[in-house]
Amino acid sequence: MFKKILRGLFTGIGLILGYLIGDEVTHTRYFMDSGYFANSPIKTVLFLILSTIFFGIILFLISPWINSSITKIMDYIEKSMQKLPATEILLGTSGAIVGLVIAALFVNLLASIPVIGAILAVMIELVMAALGANIAIRKREELLALFSNISIKRTSSNKEKKGKGDYKGYSKVLDTSVIIDGRIFDICQTGFIEGTLVIPNFVLEELRHIADSSDGLKRNRGRRGLDILNKIQKELNIEVQIYEKDFPDIAEVDSKLLKLAQVLNGKVITNDYNLNKVAEFQGVPVLNINELANAVKPVVLPGEEMRIQIIKDGKESGQGVAYLDDGTMIVVEGGRKHIGEIKDVVVTSVLQTAAGRMIFAKQKEEV
Secondary structure, three states: OHHHHHHHHHHHHHHHHHHHHHHHHHOOHHHHHOOOOOOOHHHHHHHHHHHHHHHHHHHHHHHHHHHHHHHHHHHHHHHHHHHOOHHHHHHHHHHHHHHHHHHHHHHHHHHOOOOOHHHHHHHHHHHHHHHHHHHHHHOHHHHHHHHHHHHHHHHHHHHHHHOOOOOOOOOEEEOHHHHHHOHHHHHHHHOOOOOEEEEEHHHHHHHHHHHOOOOHHHHHHHHHHHHHHHHHHHHOOOEEEEEOOOOOOOOOHHHHHHHHHHHHOOEEEEOOHHHHHHHHHHOOOEEEHHHHHHHOOOOOOOOOEEEEEOOEEOOOOOOEEEEOOOOOEEEEEOOHHHOOOEEEEEEEEEEEEOOEEEEEEEEHHHO
């Protein structure tokens, strides 16, 4: 149907073009001086009709080739546009418009130049449009971050007017592991986290893939993470932003998180030890909830006494292992033979590691 419409359109253009050309020819001096057409309106009309029909037939015959060329160009443009994200298309168009506006400021001066002025004006407009689009696409991350920060500040100011809190500090970008962990909800509930929680769309995609996994354990972890996000949004008085921008040039989710934190000038909240180290190397601020948990545990000093229940044997010969309510491991020398018993022990040393804290103790009667 589309091809038929185009063919009819080009045929009509051919008829109009033929009439215009014929009319122009009839007003030329050569035509007027011709004895064959002189003082013969009928012959002039016939000439116009023949010219109109001739060009109409020509455009009708070549219209399939023109249609094919137009279709190929449209398909190429469509395929090229599909490969580009919508944000790049929008930014590129906006940049081109800005370039044309800037070119319009001085293009009139060029157009006044004789002969080549119009050509220079068109070339400058094309160059400025291409330059504006190229700059906008290359700086897309900075521009999107600028608009995102403006949006966050505007939302925060609105919340401040409504008395629902205000936005202070940097944005906090949530890692997949910290969402699944679940403790982020309790930390936010205490009010120690301020600012905006940023949840990237690629993290949501990773959570969805985990929740759809055929492995039962992974599936439960993914669903737990999605439940935690819903609880944060519905039950807590804290601003939550879904960040739609992706980084197609970066494959790994952790690398995308660090890049996003740099773009937003924010911090990453995680409990992933390796991500923490990579972030430190790249200079990205990190809030590690494992470090927070270790920091708020009660301080235990050598020489203190405590009552514990030894529940299993340790790695070394004769050792027994107990745990405090916060999960801190206590290694008791000679406690293996007292598994299942409640004993009074004395702390001998405390070892702080990246994975947590370990307490070494001896039975009280052995001290």
